[in-house]
Amino acid sequence: MTASSAMVEALIAEVSAIVQIEEHTRQAFRAVPRHLFIPPVGQAFTPEGDHRLIDRDADPDDWWSAVYSDTSVVTQLDDGATDITDITEGAGECTSSASAPSTVADLLRWLDPLSGHRVLEVGTGTGWSAALLTHIVGAGHVTSIEVDRTIADQAAKNLAAAGLHARLIVGDGAEGFPDQAPYDRVHVTCGVRTVPYAWLEQCRPGAVIVLPYCPGFGTGHGLRLVVTPDGSAHGRFPGFASYMMMRSQREPADLPPRDxxxxxxxxxxxxxxxxxxxxxxxxxxxxxxxxxxxxxxxxxxxxxxxxxxxxxxxxxxxxxxxxxxxxxxxxxxxxxxxxxxxxxxxxxxxxxxxxWGKPGRERFGMTVTEEGQRVWLDMPDQVIG
Incomplete structure (x- = not known):
């Protein structure tokens, strides 16, 4: 079985009802079948926020329904230490997933990739977003970094099955990949608390960096930065985004002995x-x-x-x-x-x-320099932290 055009169009319609989806993203959704990037067994989010097991062999209708709906699919638990079929409460932390298509569409809208742009992606995951970007900007223009070799190897197979070529690197995405710099766009698919300056260093002036800013208090936030000629970057928080944290920026699992x-x-x-x-x-x-x-x-x-x-x-x-x-x-x-x-x-x-008048998320922004990052309200000179 393969995805019908009706399934794809239904997914696009569902996503369009949730977020604004750009025309190049619509075309990429049509050209890059999502099912090629979803494993036979995974955990799909239910409307109530719980996980349910989806198994292509045991219940193909349920699997296809999950793949072509606006749901994320967890593909790894505890960095691979826990079997993905274990759905008991507290069985394992989600450490890799296929993001919900509406989330993918949001980040691509903020990123605004154009044909010929050189793109650095941090967090390959299943490879679907790398494939979408490749369709948009062209073959050979996307470099995607994944810290987990097992995940990276499967992503390579997924991309090959889709007939798309992206440069896949196994390594720490916080370091970027200077060999292919300068980049026009940096697309980050993992939660970030501190923006690595290496990303700015590897961008040309005017480049856009889009990432899920997840400082850990309350909800997560999408952050869209523009790199300036002096090597700094400025931007705002256009909406919601919450991803699994970059491994090098996770909080320690255990608290130290209490005083x-x-x-x-x-x-x-x-x-x-x-x-x-x-x-x-x-x-x-x-x-x-x-x-x-x-x-x-x-x-x-x-x-x-x-x-x-x-x-x-x-x-x-x-x-x-x-x-x-x-x-x-x-x-x-x-x-x-x-x-x-x-x-x-x-x-x-x-x-x-x-x-301050209860300002909304859209009034806040961030500046990133070699010395660090600063959050501000309304204007970059009104720094709050």
């Missing part, structure tokens, strides 16, 4: 969900002002249901804490370890954002 002399138990009258469910603009501001990360969710313990917000500091892993919300409570428990008053820092940053 028991620096533990604090406090309470707050502020509902922690005010922070956890804040808009993307607040997430950006809090991340820039504090450098902290967060994760939260509803769960239960011996006292019943609760929402727990975790706070941590990548720069100071000894400092971390939780804030608990329970129904019908008027005071909420805070537990903090380390020297930093994390909850105070987060709430101070939140109310600074409120005092």
């Amino acid at each position: 028991l002399d620096a533990e604090h138990r406090l309470t707050t009258t502020m509902d922690p969900r005010t922070i956890a469910f804040a808009p993307p603009g607040a997430d950006l501001a809090i991340a820039a002002l504090t450098g902290l990360t967060s994760v939260g969710g509803y769960t239960e313990d011996e006292e019943g249901g609760l929402y727990r917000l975790w706070l941590s500091s990548p720069a100071d892993p000894y400092s971390w804490g939780t804030v608990k919300w329970r129904p019908h409570s008027t005071d909420y428990d805070i537990y903090q370890a380390g020297d930093r008053p994390l909850w105070d820092e987060v709430t101070d940053a939140y109310f600074r954002w409120v005092s």
